[in-house]
Amino acid sequence: MLNLWFTEEWTPECRFSIKIKEHFHTEKSPFQQLDFFDSYEFGKFFTLDGIMMANEKDEFVYHDMISHVALATNPNIKKVLVIGGGDGGTVREITRYSHIEKIDMVEIDERVVRLCQKYLVQTSCKLEDPRVNLYFQDGLKFVEDAKEKSYDLILVDSTDPIGPGEGLFTKKFYTNCFRALSEDGILINQHESPYFDKEAGQMKRAHKRIKDLFPISKVYQFHIPTYPSGHWLFGFASKKYDPIADHKPEEWEKFGLKTKYYNSEIHKASFALPTFVKEMLEES
Ligand code: AAT
Structure with a gap:
């Protein structure tokens, strides 16, 4: 039997590997390197520039947590902008709310969307919802x-701040998000991981920029193996x-959505942060 492994270098001294069944697509777009795999443990997954984006087994964690926290805080959200998120998982969760009127998704790389529509139907299945408008820019x-x-609501479902995602971590970008948001507006953004130095530095910078602009700025956590x-x-x-303070669990539960990671207890608990994370955020 073939012994093929996908390995992502988390730091120069720490790597994460997944045994793969098949590496079934590879191409270079004008923006990044795209690869699609099938694996034993995580099902199908894709990487951009060698970094895991989404897989069939744990994508639900990320897509639940990027979407439902905002809707349980303001259940009247009607107009949503998703930035990045080419696999469609975030849009899939947002389309579950029938009262939402408009979902604009802006993805820099059309190839991510087209390949996910072909190979990762689990995440891309709602991109054709009539409320969804796709923009490739x-x-x-x-x-x-x-x-x-x-x-x-603006959901920043972006890659890490290296390559095409870099601009989505700048003060200019957050300032424009503030301007584009209604008085009720909420911005959810990638805050990276607090654990390894590279991501922790990125987290601190992103947090400082947002904290300086928005009256309310909090951080919440979740656990995703990949x-x-x-x-x-x-x-x-x-x-x-x-x-x-404004969490509305009863109103959210009336939507009747079955979720696999998010629930009203997790909502509250996810804002309770370990001391080392709190200290890092205070330093930022
Ligand atoms: N849903 C989880 C998967 C992602 S994908 C992030 C998407 O952001 C990619 O498809 C990428 O092409 C897109 N993107 C990157 N830069 C931009 C930009 N400037 N404008 C619009 N879209 C962009 C997130 C994975 C998180 C990885 C954590 N390690």
Whole structure:
């Protein structure tokens, strides 16, 4: 039997490997290297520039946590902007709310979307929902051109701040997000991992920029085996709503959604952070 492994270098001294059945697609787009695999433990997955993006086994953790925390804080969200998220998993979760009117998704690399539509149907299955509008351009430019107060929620489902995702971690980008958000607006963004130095530095920088702009800026955590260290963070920033003081579990439960990771206890608990993470955020 073939002994093929995919390995991601989490640090120069620490690697994560997955035994693969098949490496069935590889190509280079104008933006990045795309690879699709089938594996024993995580099912099908894809990588960009050699970094795990989504796999069939644990994508539910990330997509639940990027989507439902905001909707349980403000259940009246109607207009949503997703930046990145080419696999469609975030859009899939947002389409589950029938009251949501519009979902714009801005993905820099059309090839990610097209290949996920072909190979990762589990995540891409709702990209054809009539409320979804796909734009293939840089998210940085899109929010710069967006009308003032045109979205209630912006979800930044981006790659790490190396390569095409770099601009999505800048002060300019967050400033434009603030402008594009309504008075009720919420911004959820990638905060990377607190564990390894590289990601922790990125987290601190992202947090400082957002904290300086938004009246409310919190961080929440979740556990996902295939991202570096398995301990990952999102930022919750808003103009008005606090994710704990304004949490509306009864209203959210009325939506009747069955979720595999998110629930009302996790909502509260995810904002309780380990001391070393709190200290890092205070330093930022
Ligand atoms: N849903 C989890 C998967 C991702 S994919 C992130 C997407 O962001 C990619 O498809 C990438 O092409 C897109 N992207 C990167 N830069 C930009 C940009 N400037 N504008 C719009 N889209 C962009 C996230 C994985 C997280 C990885 C954690 N290690």
